[in-house]
Amino acid sequence: MANTTWTRNHVLSLSDFTPDEYNTVLQTAASFSEVLSRRTKKVPTLQGQVVANLFFESSTRTRSSFELAAKRLSADTLNFAAATSSLTKGETILDTAKTYLAMGTDMMVIRHKESGVPSAIAQEMDRLGVKVGVLNAGDGQHEHPSQGLLDLFTICTLLNPQEPRLELLAGKKIAIVGDILHSRVARSNIWSLTASGAEVHLAAPPTLLPKLFADYGIGTGKLFLHWQIEPALQNADFVMTLRLQKERMTSHLLPSLREYHQLFGITRDRLQLCQPNVKVLHPGPVNRGVEISSDLMDDPDFSLISQQVTSGVAVRMALLYLMGSGKAGNSL
Amino acid sequence: MANTTWTRNHVLSLSDFTPDEYNTVLQTAASFSEVLSRRTKKVPTLQGQVVANLFFESSTRTRSSFELAAKRLSADTLNFAAATSSLTKGETILDTAKTYLAMGTDMMVIRHKESGVPSAIAQEMDRLGVKVGVLNAGDGQHEHPSQGLLDLFTICTLLNPQEPRLELLAGKKIAIVGDILHSRVARSNIWSLTASGAEVHLAAPPTLLPKLFADYGIGTGKLFLHWQIEPALQNADFVMTLRLQKERMTSHLLPSLREYHQLFGITRDRLQLCQPNVKVLHPGPVNRGVEISSDLMDDPDFSLISQQVTSGVAVRMALLYLMGSGKAGNSL
Amino acid sequence: MANTTWTRNHVLSLSDFTPDEYNTVLQTAASFSEVLSRRTKKVPTLQGQVVANLFFESSTRTRSSFELAAKRLSADTLNFAAATSSLTKGETILDTAKTYLAMGTDMMVIRHKESGVPSAIAQEMDRLGVKVGVLNAGDGQHEHPSQGLLDLFTICTLLNPQEPRLELLAGKKIAIVGDILHSRVARSNIWSLTASGAEVHLAAPPTLLPKLFADYGIGTGKLFLHWQIEPALQNADFVMTLRLQKERMTSHLLPSLREYHQLFGITRDRLQLCQPNVKVLHPGPVNRGVEISSDLMDDPDFSLISQQVTSGVAVRMALLYLMGSGKAGNSL
Incomplete structure (x- = not known):
């Protein structure tokens, strides 16, 4: 699985995606579609890594799709739903993200009703110098x-x-x-x-x-x-x-x-x-x-x-794989 | 583990269960009871398969029992709770089920406060010609x-x-x-x-x-x-x-x-x-x-x-096993 | 990993912790900190065991930390949140705990807004003569x-x-x-x-x-x-x-x-x-x-x-390991 062109830590917006990046995602997702047609639809790629789904805005469909993508890559998943969260206790969103970082999260999938929240979290991760990938799962009226x-x-x-x-x-x-x-x-x-x-x-x-x-x-x-x-x-x-x-x-x-x-x-x-x-x-x-x-x-x-819907799982597996493999040198 | 008599894709009601089917479930559950008495209470039977718990009516006890049964068969589980779902966004129940189908769900465990919902979903799966098993986890005043x-x-x-x-x-x-x-x-x-x-x-x-x-x-x-x-x-x-x-x-x-x-x-x-x-x-x-x-x-x-309660886990393992093995030729 | 001094089934309070017990936790957590610095942050210690997080009071942070600790020890986890539970149906807390016991739970992590609930559940487990460890994840104004x-x-x-x-x-x-x-x-x-x-x-x-x-x-x-x-x-x-x-x-x-x-x-x-x-x-x-x-x-x-926050995962892995290994003779 060729991903020589992938250097992106975060996927926040398509506004600056290059044709090479689009094609890398498309080809990687095509490989995962093949995995999903096997009897055992699981690969050990992200074993021992943690994907946190931080859904400050509720979404069953997108959260399930990301959760399944992560599980099929053998990652452990943590689900965060705003309704039961520390947000109601006055913690800032950046502090919530940093808490998940400190627990050992490798990738964060973030949805929020305000535009820009995933970008703000990604900037904070970069500022802290940590290799945690942030994936925008929908932010306000900005991007998905x-x-x-x-x-x-x-x-x-x-x-x-x-x-x-x-x-x-x-x-x-x-x-x-x-x-x-x-x-x-x-x-x-x-x-x-x-x-x-x-x-x-x-x-x-x-x-x-x-x-x-x-x-x-x-x-x-x-x-x-x-x-x-x-x-x-x-x-x-x-x-x-x-x-x-x-x-x-x-x-x-x-x-x-x-x-x-x-x-x-x-x-x-x-x-x-x-x-x-x-x-x-x-x-x-x-x-x-x-x-x-x-x-x-x-x-x-x-x-x-x-x-x-079916493509969603393959594409999200591709994104998690590309973001995760850049960090850890994983191979499919 | 003998399950030569099992041809049922869905378990929706006991009204048409045959004595052979009852006995197949009883014997299979007895085998799993033995598994549950081992130190490592897990078998790889359903590895790489996905069991979606679609609980349109909330239930901690039954949901936990099915979730544990699925995990002990090494399946991946997705939990859906009505409160945070697209239902509040106007999607029909059949469309929700089809979304989970398209994601790659192998079996659906369904609870709903209206009688007949699991049957309706099972019929839709059959109409679509897909081999997805539907298990009624309680529908209205109909059956459990x-x-x-x-x-x-x-x-x-x-x-x-x-x-x-x-x-x-x-x-x-x-x-x-x-x-x-x-x-x-x-x-x-x-x-x-x-x-x-x-x-x-x-x-x-x-x-x-x-x-x-x-x-x-x-x-x-x-x-x-x-x-x-x-x-x-x-x-x-x-x-x-x-x-x-x-x-x-x-x-x-x-x-x-x-x-x-x-x-x-x-x-x-x-x-x-x-x-x-x-x-x-x-x-x-x-x-x-x-x-x-x-x-x-x-x-x-x-x-x-x-x-x-203990029997519940063994029986649900048996049902998931029988429904899943018919499809994929798994053995215990 | 030395844990010759550990005989405690439950962790409910620090009021009666001995210096040996403190040091056993500290040393075990130090070993797990080393595991967490590896690329694959997972050990098979508790494979096939079930850790139930019974959070009668909601807490994203502590629940995620325990969940991650359990997953990194390869345990299966069950999450219980009061909001969607049988408690609203009139079941007593002890009956809820006994239900999770009967399902085959090996360890229970319990948070409750009333002081003493984890102790009451632990006493009940002891009275029943079962080897289920209870971990107090915060009870009222008592202890954490x-x-x-x-x-x-x-x-x-x-x-x-x-x-x-x-x-x-x-x-x-x-x-x-x-x-x-x-x-x-x-x-x-x-x-x-x-x-x-x-x-x-x-x-x-x-x-x-x-x-x-x-x-x-x-x-x-x-x-x-x-x-x-x-x-x-x-x-x-x-x-x-x-x-x-x-x-x-x-x-x-x-x-x-x-x-x-x-x-x-x-x-x-x-x-x-x-x-x-x-x-x-x-x-x-x-x-x-x-x-x-x-x-x-x-x-x-x-x-x-x-x-x-980072220490939290290592310390909770240590506690689950010590409580679980006493029972089953696991080694790291």
Whole structure:
């Protein structure tokens, strides 16, 4: 398993990922997908190392995916959930992280409702001169890089199962539809997809897609904003829908879920606008009948939603492996 | 370890268990009891497999028992608790189960306050054509099959420690006393005990034992209903008490816990009616002084309550082993 | 690893610890510190054994430390949190403990907000004649012995990294500052430090340091009480600060956090009173700027707070090893 190019201690954002780094993750994840198809889906790579899942914001799905990835690499895992934590006792987040460091944690997977928390912890680890890797598992409205990478892996694996590479996306048209304003998933995807050379089309009601998003595409010429869904779907190869938080309505950004579905929901009819073999992605959990019609979600000819979840474990194994092996000289 | 007769992918109910299946579980659990008496209580049977405990209704006791059973088979475990889950985010239960499937879960242990949820998930797994076993860990007022099997194992092991078999119960009189109407434990026990050829006597106040329960015994001639406790206890070999939910009083099904204890509580005096070597079971957690007098619960001459907990780990190891080995050709 | 002197089944309190026992823990923890510096920080000592963390009072920090200690000894762990437990269903605490016993638990780590609960459970285990070790992880305002031992280990290791021994503290002056009245940490530390032959000086406002604390030092001649901080700090070699519960103010024991910091907070200025190479300890979590000034907490020349957390894992491994090896004849 080649990882000669990997020098990154932390994975906090995709904004500065290089094509080499994307491809190293894709190839490493492909190797782990092979491991996961074996009868015994476990490798001893990270035996004796500790991965702490520090979830200051609750998430069953992402936490389980990281926990399983760590266990399949034979790491020990510690789970921290904010609800039962010292945070309620007045400890700062940096102090919590330093406590886990002092216990002997090798890698920290961090989710927080505030943007920037994983970066702040990573900076503190670097300042202290310790080799502890920090993985951003979602921070506020900033980024969710492992989700961006698993979406990329899902698409590239579909295009070339043996050799998924970033370059496979060049010239493809990808629509991202939904609550882009509040979505850390969308932000991470915009970085990876524009880096691949794909055309990225964002579509949302104006309240959920401010003009400033055009700035993400500066220099690439590959990012387009739409306040209707049709131009985004036109001839698209892939459609990424985003989860709609129901809280958005109470804050008057949306009139109703029903109206949202009528205007921006992904339906079989709307997919007629796309390429014939178009595929739909969603980071989950899905509000059936809101972001996507229920029958479409379950149709394996169109939906990649299950593959995304499966890719998640392989990609997270790859990230933990790359971050952990840099430190300890492990081999697969 | 013989399991030639086992073809069942899921364990959802005891209503259609065959005598061969009961005996396969009993014999396999007996083998695991032997493992649990070793110094190192672990076997590598399910190494690299993943058991997900999806507890949509909280339960420390049953969840710990399944978790320990899985760990002693060397499986990796994922714990899901409803309180911190995507359910609060609007995801359907089937979608949650499919997410765990896509992550690579091999077996799902499911508890839910609604009857039928584990069956619905099992049907969905079958529809998808995947070999994922579903184990009902208690659904509403429907069934709790692993509890029924561990009660059976506890009794049969007492009668013949080396070779616990269903047939040992033929002709025995077993009383089930308490809140039968709301008890999934009672329903599972009625299936297994009537299948064994035992005489099963249900006793409860009329509000907690509707006449329709007689239907469970149709064709067996072995099920009897009583609205007083005495005829049920008369010459009984085993007395199973059921947990009384305190909520039953607020819904006016019971006048008071004290009156319930006076009329249906198991006491040393009442046990005089039974066979001299009568034993008492309770699925736990116990309300001391309500379903059973406190001193009786702690008397090893009468109480099998601790043995039931111990049996629980062995029986759950047996179920996970049988369900997992059918898939992967594992051997003990 | 010599542990010829260890005969203790339970660790509930330091009040009756002998110098031999202190030194056995210190030496065993020193051996495990060496294990923790290896690349693979895991030993097979407790493989196949089960450590149940029964936290009736929530604590992320202590629970994670015990969990990691158990995992590094290759034990399986079960976590119990009161919030989701049968306690809400009316089960007694002893019955909960007996349930975990019946499942096959080898050691129980117990935290409870009431003093005496771990002792009550230990007595029950002894009464039942079972070899299950009980470890007090903090009970009410009684004791927190593993914290006392890790503090001792942290100090002794500083004085002699190769051979930490109790006797190294003879003649040292140690100040304990803060909410001594409510602190189980202070009580455990008073036992170990007076046993070592150190001079122990307690300092707190009168509402948080009643005169009866002098009784702890009866016969030792080494315990001193102060209602101002200065005499306690004068020439001190070590300063132990205690966490201040914010609830203390609402119960009118303190005027304000700010005033507390002005009178009893540890600051760079105040440390001028101490020995030049004085070190500061805190059991965490810290209220920065209350018990200790923020810059001091982060200054590795003065603060031992990180080392305390690291020591915690080694000391808890030592305790689990000593309690477990007595039973099963394990060797490291």
